[in-house]
Amino acid sequence: MKTRITELFGIEHPIIQGGMHYVGFAEMAAAVSNAGGLGIITGLTQKTPEGLAKEIARCREMTDKPFGVNLTFLPAVTPPDYPGFVRTIIESGIKIVETAGNNPQKVMPAFKEAGVKVIHKCTSVRHSLKAESIGCDAVSVDGFECGGHPGEDDVPNFILLPRAAEELKIPFVASGGMADGRSLVAALALGAEGMNMGTRFIATKEAPVHENVKQAIVAASELDTRLVMRPLRNTERVLNNAAVEKILEMEAEKGSDVKFEDIIAMVGGVYPRIMLEGEMDAGAWSCGMVAGLIHDIPTCKELIDTIMADADAIIAKRLGKMAS
Numbered sequence: 001m002k003t004r005i006t007e008l009f010g011i012e013h014p015i016i017q018g019g020m021h022y023v024g025f026a027e028m029a030a031a032v033s034n035a036g037g038l039g040i041i042t043g044l045t046q047k048t049p050e051g052l053a054k055e056i057a058r059c060r061e062m063t064d065k066p067f068g069v070n071l072t073f074l075p076a077v078t079p080p081d082y083p084g085f086v087r088t089i090i091e092s093g094i095k096i097v098e099t100a101g102n103n104p105q106k107v108m109p110a111f112k113e114a115g116v117k118v119i120h121k122c123t124s125v126r127h128s129l130k131a132e133s134i135g136c137d138a139v140s141v142d143g144f145e146c147g148g149h150p151g152e153d154d155v156p157n158f159i160l161l162p163r164a165a166e167e168l169k170i171p172f173v174a175s176g177g178m179a180d181g182r183s184l185v186a187a188l189a190l191g192a193e194g195m196n197m198g199t200r201f202i203a204t205k206e207a208p209v210h211e212n213v214k215q216a217i218v219a220a221s222e223l224d225t226r227l228v229m230r231p232l233r234n235t236e237r238v239l240n241n242a243a244v245e246k247i248l249e250m251e252a253e254k255g256s257d258v259k260f261e262d263i264i265a266m267v268g269g270v271y272p273r274i275m276l277e278g279e280m281d282a283g284a285w286s287c288g289m290v291a292g293l294i295h296d297i298p299t300c301k302e303l304i305d306t307i308m309a310d311a312d313a314i315i316a317k318r319l320g321k322m323a324s
């Protein structure tokens with residue numbers, strides 16, 4: 001399938017694996033890229049720019065296909081060494097970067113000069129337009145359903161995607177709630193040029209996370225995610241568990257007075273324990289409502305091949321028959 005996104009990134013299928021903390025290691029990105037999609041290494045999971053350089057080198061040993069790096073801009077007391085990460089990305093020869101969080105304006109000149117294509121993840125039309133205006137090559141439009149940070153507007157993809165299509169000139173992919181061939185065809189129908197998946201890629205054979213995480217996603221239904229940190233205006237969609245219930249109790253009790261320090265034990269630095277050790281109640285971890293559509297743990301190639309075959313069949317057979 002050819003779209004503006006496959007052309008922009010030089011990939012076979014219009015399917016991107018979004019950056020995911022403690023999931024987006026070299027193994028994940030390489031498996032997705034080898035299957036014809038676009039794999040993304042999560043930059044900040046590596047503690048230092050040197051660590052990221054090694055991870056990029058490891059990924060190059062596993063694939064000769066294009067892959068990218070995610071750089072997430074989060075508010076932090078001690079910010080990561082962003083200039084160092086940007087330098088490493090450029091010096092390592094990476095040509096595709098997925099930015100997320102705050103506006104990436106500051107890093108755009110360096111990336112543009114180095115010929116790096118930037119896809120910025122946005123949860124609203126206004127942020128998407130801003131990304132377009134500062135020179136981003138594409139956007140990933142992340143609806144309210146998404147795992148991770150859906151923003152504070154709560155607009156689901158059935159509205160957000162066609163609104164983005166009404167306003168944007170640069171290509172965009174649908175992100176949040178995407179799982180299969182039906183998602184891809186729907187995303188294309190709503191104006192997107194492909195799709196970005198997070199949660200679906202965790203439940204694959206190659207995802208370098210503990211088996212408990214994969215099983216938790218397969219076992220979850222679409223009713224099992226919760227929104228935490230809303231009073232802090234840092235809303236995150238996570239899979240419900242004992243730690244999440246504790247956070248929600250605290251938020252209900254303290255209301256708008258709740259502080260990050262009140263919940264830090266359940267959200268700060270918990271990813272290694274969950275993703276690597278499989279301690280499923282150690283804290284809150286991002287997961288999309290799409291868990292309700294995930295019933296198996298295929299390889300990335302099986303997953304992507306099935307998505308593409310199903311999408312082709314839906315377009316040619318189901319929809320083709322309906323057209324008058």
Ligand SMILES: Cc1cc2nc3c(=O)[nH]c(=O)nc-3n(C[C@H](O)[C@H](O)[C@H](O)COP(=O)(O)O)c2cc1C
Binds near residue numbers: 072100147175178287
């Ligand atoms: C476990 C997990 C960790 C994530 N970590 C990040 C991250 O560090 N940076 C980022 O930009 N997005 C992150 N995301 C968001 C994904 O890249 C993607 O936008 C999102 O999962 C799409 O929604 P879906 O889960 O419904 O597919 C994360 C998502 C998950 C599920």
